[in-house]
Amino acid sequence: MTLRLKVLVLLVAVVLLGGVATASLLHASDRAAEKDRPQAGGPAVTDGLISLSPGGGRRIVFRNMAWGPHRDELVSVPAAAPGGGRTASGVKCLRFHAAGGTGICLQARHGAVGDTYRAVVLDAGLKEGAHYPLPGIPSRARVSPSGRFAAWTVFVGGDSYAGTNFSTRTAVLDTRTGRLTSSLEEFEVVKDGRIHHAADTNFWGVTFSRDDRHFYATMATGGATYLVRGDLVARSVTTLHRNVECPSLSPDETRIVYKKRVAGAPADAPWRPYALDLRTLRETALAERRSVDDQAVWLDDRTVAYSLPGDFGADLYTLPADGTGAPRRLMTAGLAPVPLG
Template structure:
């Protein structure tokens, strides 16, 4: 081999090595980028724009729990492809709900010694409209179908509905006027046909009717829980049914899905999902055999969505609301969904 050919071969070899090295760097960078998007085989999450505006294709907005840089952010997926790639907003929430272009985001503010919490009212572009300090740990949030009314519940003592050593505070906000009722305990309550006054009364889990006047919630007192119907104009709540927690009103306003304590179940997992027909009072157990500690969301008039523990903290499941069928996992690593159409 001539000296010239040896030099050409050496140059070619060096070029190949350089290409391999460059490819390795690019592959590593791409792998790192994918690692940021997909952690431990979890769902793909990418930064982008998330809107709460009505219209367009049906979509789900929820708190993504996937490990990585977007964990705890509000993210969205098409309702037709819930397992598909997620678009993350950069807005962090512990609990969330939205309707008609209004969102409610319950956030933690990390301090050097202790955490504080606040409720943030969001517009359709996830921009802050108003915020309110919270007296405890966020647990439930809802928006009325029109977007006018917002409610949230926090724990102010203890840390679980399953036990008895807890207290809650539920607030209701009129976003049109800015009037905040800091506690539903300010409303007049009626139990068994009589005005009710008791120091142990707690409320949680508001769900709004479409008329911007009525709502439903849980009232606990005397060791029992009750479904109450609230009137925002009269500022009253009236007990309707016992052993109801975290109610969720169907879109057509005829049924409530809720968690019910069932005798004989473990103390730390005492609930099963039930549906209540408001006209007849008939209860129907849903085909979910596991204990659900969540306020369900209606996917449509026939199906509800709820969270159960999963590898990332929480996964979302669906089950028919008439007691038929069986549970189905909707998506992994998700919590606090809202269906927007």
């Protein structure tokens, strides 16, 4: 092959490789742009102002999951029209909860060497206050009815509740004094009437009572899960019932809705929603046959809301809390709903 021919072959190869690279970049750019555009059939989302104040009419604030420039932002819809247009706040959260004019937002911060996470206290106008580094991937968040206490759970080992190879850490913050309990594992544990010590003890899924002293949560130890009642003053927890995960206390504080592992279910989808009467400890299976891996939210004393996988990542459904009725879709592309007003 002559030198002239070799040069010609090299030039052709360079042109071809350049064309392939350009096509790849354009394809990647198109895919990125597609994520920034609202998905066809998705809800309309517009910029606006959102308040966490108790007044202002019945509404639901939640994490928007629809693709587009407002994905992961806190948005608001009227409670009477949950499928309608959404008002976006500009505040992004992976997990969120609010009550009493106070919010807790678990966020990801993207850096050159990887993601880090933090918990941010929000005021009624969604202005950031104190923030705290998180030791793992955000999982659950709750605020007490008065807004004084906030709790969050993160995965510090593993990333799913489905198996047994995971570790969590649950913190409780007094937003009034700034006192942070970095892990509920610091609390004394009373299990079956006796003081319990075990290195494998994990806690997650806090739900608060109105008295700003007591709470309920899940405790795992010895391969089993328990509903525990906690005391923030005594710094102790006491087991109440077995096979309870991610409890949610009803507004009248008479029942807990939770996810329960049921026999015969797939290993990666083992849960069904149940309600527990706190006076009698009688369980009632709710009318949802799909596996629910979520900490349900009470919309009122009769109805709970929870997420299931959907086309946008997650959709929200409602269900009567007494075992009757059937699941109903509340909205598409939503997560972590909070009823306000």
